[in-house]
Amino acid sequence: MKIGIPRALLYYKNEKLWTTFFNELGIDYLISPQTNKEIVSNGANLAIDETCLPTKILLGHINYLKDKCDYVFLPRVARAFGCGMCTKFLAQVDLVKNTFRDDNLNYLFYNQEKDKPTSEYKAFLKMGKFLKLKGKDIKIAYLKARSAQDTFNMLRQEMQEKTFNETTKNKVLVVAHAYNVGDEFVGQPIIKALKSLNCEPIIAEYFNAKECIKASYNLTKTLPWAYNRHLVGAVELYKDKVDGIVILTTFPCGPDSMVNEMILHKVKNLPILLLTMDAQDATAGIETRLESYVDIINFKKERANE
Ligand code: SF4
Structure with a gap:
């Protein structure tokens, strides 16, 4: 089984979280390449004009992945830090499913509807169960993945602050x-x-x-x-x-x-x-x-x- 991860939107906030989670569980994945003109152009052709550029880019990346994986990874995050997300984030899953409705794609996603401390874990647990993984394995993988993302964010911030001061x-x-x-x-x-x-x-x-x-x-x-x-x-x-x-x-x-x-x-x-x-x-x-x-x-x- 291979998961296709579009290098777009939430990927840029969650790369370590996602890749560590899949690595820990031994799940094979393919990340789409860096955005290029062809990906943008394919995404733009698939979208209606009113769609924002990052969403067009998401569609371009999914278009790249659609014949190369068993599942397209498409998480949905509705809230963070006590605030909501823009409607494009909320509608992302429906928008993609409708755009690729003739391609018979399988989707793997987690849906983080709330922003309570356990919301993300519960969403990952549900996704892991969908993949028929054991609850204990999912929990260990998730905790390592969350820690990897937090550490990455902290080190990046520290590096920037050092540069900023010097x-x-x-x-x-x-x-x-x-x-x-x-x-x-x-x-x-x-x-x-x-x-x-x-x-x-x-x-x-x-x-x-x-x-x-x-x-x-x-x-x-x-x-x-x-x-x-x-x-x-x-x-x-x-x-x-x-x-x-x-x-x-x-x-x-x-x-x-x-x-x-x-x-x-x-x-x-x-x-x-x-x-x-x-x-x-x-x-x-x-x-x-x-x-x-x-x-x-x-x-x-x-x-x-x-
Ligand atoms: S905030 Fe929403 S509309 Fe704006 S670029 Fe991001 S996804 Fe698109």
Whole structure:
């Protein structure tokens, strides 16, 4: 039995959780490759126009996997940190099943409907039972998997904080969802371009989620989406310690369009660049915009030192 894991959306928050869980249980899996133009184009052809780019990318990855595995792995997470998810996350399973309704795909998923401390474990237990695994084995695999993901997140945060404190380069806070900043087609070209311009990209997503979400309430009491709260909270915590902010968003995203405006209005005296990606032009022209943006940061710093 082989499980196909789409390298999209929740993968970028749960890679260690998922792969450790399957490794511990001796389950074979295949992760789809890094996003490329073909995957994006196939996903875009399968989706209706109104679908956001990350969901189109998800469809492209499932399209890649559909003939190469026995089950497509498609978890659903409805809540986190006391907040909800955007409707695209809630509808993901139905959307995929309808899109591939003629392909007779088998799906493996866990459904995390609530965000109580045991909700994730119960969801994994149910999935393991579906695979006819023993409860004890599932529990051990899950605990190791959760620990692996937590350790990974903590080390990544520590590394970023060390860089943050030690770098002499321009610090640019990159505000983007995990599945955007981590994606080879969407976010990584921006990260590479910033580095080539002698900037240190500081990834909002890599800061501690709980601390960021708590801080987000200083900016807004009503924002309903957990992942956006994480990003807004990182802005609140670090806006006075960076030289600029790059907001990287994808088209069309309802939550981001609202939150981006909020950041633009609430953060003053800091150069902010808003970059919006879509399936057509992706990163075309981005380097020139980033160059101009970094010139503004340098100019502002020079003026401050006069
Ligand atoms: S938050 Fe935006 S980009 Fe992310 S899944 Fe929802 S609509 Fe798509």
